[in-house]
Amino acid sequence: MWELDGKEVESWKGEKTLKISDLEIMDNGEEILSICKAKTILLFNRQTKDERFIEEYEPITAFSLSKDNKFLLVNLLNQEIHLWNIEGDPRLVGKYKGHRRSRFIIRSCFGGLKQAFIASGSEDSQV
Numbered sequence: 001m002w003e004l005d006g007k008e009v010e011s012w013k014g015e016k017t018l019k020i021s022d023l024e025i026m027d028n029g030e031e032i033l034s035i036c037k038a039k040t041i042l043l044f045n046r047q048t049k050d051e052r053f054i055e056e057y058e059p060i061t062a063f064s065l066s067k068d069n070k071f072l073l074v075n076l077l078n079q080e081i082h083l084w085n086i087e088g089d090p091r092l093v094g095k096y097k098g099h100r101r102s103r104f105i106i107r108s109c110f111g112g113l114k115q116a117f118i119a120s121g122s123e124d125s126q127v
Contacts, residue, residue: 010046024065033072033086035060041074043086054090056082062107066115073108073118081108081120096120 001010023034029046036042041054041063059077066072072090074082083094096118108120 022060022062024063026065026069028069031069033063033065035063041072043090052086052090054084054086064107064109066110068115071110073110075106075108075120081118083118 002008023032025032032042032044032046034042034044038059039056041056041060043052043054044050054072054074056074056076058080060074061077062075064073070085070087071093072084072086074084076082079097081096082092083096084090085093106121108118111117111119
């Protein structure tokens with residue numbers, strides 16, 4: 001992690017940082033979310049060094065964090081989208097199907113007033 005002027009602030013080494021394909025940092029700067037294995041998202045607290053994990057049964061292609069840092073949309077290789085509540089112990093609260101993905105990374109998002117709905121692109125030109 002670097003400051004904007006190029007000064008290195010912090011770095012992590014070890015298993016939790018292998019093959020990171022997506023990453024988010026919560027607004028408070030303390031918690032980092034990353035895809036650390038094909039089917040696993042790591043929620044790492046920089047201050048306490050606590051690690052929490054989201055384990056999926058299919059490979060993860062991308063994820064999106066809600067603006068309030070409470071929910072995570074997880075896009076899976078099998079064309080499902082899972083909604084996780086990540087306050088405390090992560091728990092799955094919804095599953096969505098309908099978007100098509102075969103070649104490209106599809107990234108879903110939260111939208112609307114108070115982020116009350118989710119949207120996803122699709123390779124069949126639909127939203």
